[in-house]
Amino acid sequence: xxxxxxxxAVIRRMPRYYRYLGELLEDGVERISSNDLSRRMNVTASQIxxxxxxxxxFGQQGYGYxxxxxxxxxxxxxxxxxxxNIIVIxxxxxxxxxxxxxxxxxxxxxxxxxxxxxxxxEGMSVRGIKVRxxxxxxxxxxxxxxxxxTLTMPKEKADxxxxxxxxxxxxAIWNFAHVDLKLIDRDVVVENVHLSDSxxxxxxxxxxxxxxxxxxx
Ligand code: NAD
Numbered sequence: 001x002x003x004x005x006x007x008x009a010v011i012r013r014m015p016r017y018y019r020y021l022g023e024l025l026e027d028g029v030e031r032i033s034s035n036d037l038s039r040r041m042n043v044t045a046s047q048i049x050x051x052x053x054x055x056x057x058f059g060q061q062g063y064g065y066x067x068x069x070x071x072x073x074x075x076x077x078x079x080x081x082x083x084x085n086i087i088v089i090x091x092x093x094x095x096x097x098x099x100x101x102x103x104x105x106x107x108x109x110x111x112x113x114x115x116x117x118x119x120x121x122e123g124m125s126v127r128g129i130k131v132r133x134x135x136x137x138x139x140x141x142x143x144x145x146x147x148x149x150t151l152t153m154p155k156e157k158a159d160x161x162x163x164x165x166x167x168x169x170x171x172a173i174w175n176f177a178h179v180d181l182k183l184i185d186r187d188v189v190v191e192n193v194h195l196s197d198s199x200x201x202x203x204x205x206x207x208x209x210x211x212x213x214x215x216x217x
Contacts, residue, residue, distance in 0.1 A: 147171075173188060
């Protein structure tokens with residue numbers, strides 16, 4: 001559908017549209033104006049129109065947006081009309097928490113394998129998914145289609161594993177290890193998730209808010 005390069009800022013806003021439209025669908029809303037959507041999402045109507053125009057619009061003058069159509073189209077833009085098979089490397093606290101979260105599957109993200117180096121975890125299952133030892137990774141990747149590898153292991157080992165994963169044909173990494181992966185000239189996309197960045201941003205806003213309150217008093 002899209003020929004031109006869409007900015008990452010626009011792409012980052014798409015999941016939020018998708019979530020809101022999904023909620024509207026669940027509430028039985030069939031169509032919505034960009035003004036209504038803008039009020040609900042606290043984004044300007046012109047921002048919504050501009051964002052969606054990147055993909056060819058979708059709205060109709062005087063009608064607004066067809067919620068189901070827009071939901072499905074944004075789903076396609078985000079690649080949610082296909083299943084993504086995921087493996088998790090590092091099945092400690094975070095790896096297990098992710099594996100236990102069932103709702104990813106509703107979006108088409110299906111965890112098919114869990115890998116660790118700790119022999120104490122071998123044979124254990126998380127939500128029915130068996131924990132395998134890392135030395136089984138190569139065979140597993142040869143036998144299964146793996147679309148995304150999640151890194152939830154110590155950062156010291158992350159670069160080596162990431163490069164090995166690319167060698168095994170995996171082209172997407174969901175990286176939770178607190179390190180900027182060194183994947184030079186590799187054919188791979190990386191999405192870094194740092195919950196602490198979000199907390200630091202919250203902390204900044206707490207401080208700002210507090211000082212504004214103090215100045216008011
Ligand atoms: P954890 O110690 O509970 O789990 C780590 C697991 O990785 C263990 O089971 C360990 O055996 C395994 N492991 C060690 N070396 C490995 C290797 N070479 N290959 C595969 N598995 C290996 O730690 P945790 O609390 O689950 O955190 C996991 C990672 O995620 C850490 O790097 C941590 O800093 C990071 N983390 C990131 C965020 C975030 O927001 N990005 C939040 C929490 C933790």
